[in-house]
Amino acid sequence: ARWMSAAPAELAGLTRKGAIEAGRDADFAVLAPEATFTVDPAELFHRNQVTAYAGKTLHGVVRSSWLRGVRIVSDGVLAEPTGRLLERDR
Numbered sequence: 001a002r003w004m005s006a007a008p009a010e011l012a013g014l015t016r017k018g019a020i021e022a023g024r025d026a027d028f029a030v031l032a033p034e035a036t037f038t039v040d041p042a043e044l045f046h047r048n049q050v051t052a053y054a055g056k057t058l059h060g061v062v063r064s065s066w067l068r069g070v071r072i073v074s075d076g077v078l079a080e081p082t083g084r085l086l087e088r089d090r
Contacts, residue, residue, distance in 0.1 A: 013088040026069040035061035045078075 009018025016025045041049040065073040
């Protein structure tokens with residue numbers, strides 16, 4: 001948790017990020033580590049669909065993603081965007 005969450009949030013000066021505790025934003029993902037999937041570039045959620053992993057079977061599937069305590073992705077279905085500008089704490 002420190003290496004992947006707390007330390008990057010501290011480095012970026014984002015005190016509401018990096019931990020699941022009272023007063024924080026509660027950003028996290030629910031992972032099924034044993035589940036597998038085959039990479040299909042047409043199903044990627046980013047603009048550039050070029051990937052070295054096309055056709056490869058990989059382990060670990062994100063089942064849901066949560067942003068500020070609200071589920072924004074559930075089994076690959078995106079919710080309506082609720083983005084806000086992320087500003088560094090001063």
